[in-house]
Amino acid sequence: MTTMTRQGRPVGELLRDWRRTRGMSQLDLSIEAGVSARHLSFVETGRSRPSPELILRLAEQLDMPLAERNTMLLAAGYAPAYPSRELNDPELAPVRAAVRQILDGHGPYPAVLVDQHWHLVEANPAVALFTAGAEPHLLTPPINVLRLSLHPDGMAPRILNLPEWRAHLLKRLHQQAVTTNDPALYELHEELRGYPSGDDVAVPISDDAASRVVIPLRYRHGDQELSFFSTTTLFGTPLDVTVSGLAVEAFFPADPATTATLQALAKPAAGTG
CATH class of the missing domain: 1.10.260.40 (lambda repressor-like DNA-binding domains)
Known part of the structure; x- marks a missing residue:
């Protein structure tokens, strides 16, 4: 049977x-x-x-x-081979410490820890740059960082190259859905595809060095344009289901002006206390 x-x-x-x-x-x-x-x-x-x-x-x-x-x-009637612990489990304390070190050490540049469904788990203070101006319903846990990025009530109105950034995120999400065969990721992909694409907004194409190497995130902060590229850090050879789904998304300044702005924004916070 x-x-x-x-x-x-x-x-x-x-x-x-x-x-x-x-x-x-x-x-x-x-x-x-x-x-x-x-x-x-x-x-x-x-x-x-x-x-x-x-x-x-x-x-x-x-x-x-x-x-x-x-x-x-x-x-097949066998016990699971891989545990699935909560992130606050004592056995995952070294993982939490490593993540905290990465997030804190990346300041004054933004960095977040997300789970396999792109829900925000932790973030460093610099991420406030991206969440400022977003509607409260997008900042109520569980916060989905892709939804926050592309929703018209979120970051989207301040992303100057929204069409190419949106296409980049959707392609990446689709590849992840295919790789994991996860229905929740397919559903998220369909939801995000329904958001405005920003194709009707004409924005000059940046010609900075980073734009010729990677797709940058060009973001409006006040009257300034900030430019970022991102990296993803995964845990090598995980043996826990929770840890296997974690990723650190770190944003780096793509030009000297962005570097200077983020360092200047961090100075008041560094001087408090």
Whole structure:
């Protein structure tokens, strides 16, 4: 009898869906995982129950998120292999300390910690530059930083190159949704696609050095134009579901004027206390 998940999905069906998502044939996957194509076929059709070791080996070759690997194990009747702790769990104290060090050390430039669905987990004080002027409904937890960025009540009216920044974020989100096969990310992508694109606003194209290398975020602050590029930091070889979904998004000044402005904005805060 085939073991089912609570949603009624057998392990073989889940495996087949992930294999197809990755664009692999049964033969491709069997070779990569070191298992016979016949046995893999039996697993997918429910004629054979895979061992937990085989499930994890197949999941590794399919580059499945840790949470989905647990789902596969549960579907086959096994215990999850990866814990999913809350971020305030004592065992994750070193992770929290590392994140805090990254965020604080990045000042006076903005940096945020987000989860796998782009919800804001932590931020440094410089992020107030981006949240200033946003409507309260976008700043009520859980705050989704992509929604905050592209919503017309959020940062969007102050993003001078909104069409290209919007296209960049949507492409990145779609790639993440495809990679993780996460319905929540597909839903977020569809929501964000419905926001105004800003294509009707003509803004001169910047010719600074950063614009010729990466897509910058050109942001209006008062009567000034600030320019940023961003980097993403992930945890290497995570073994916890929560940690595997965390990312630090750090923004760097793309020109000397932005550097000077952010350093000047930070001086009053540095002198208080």
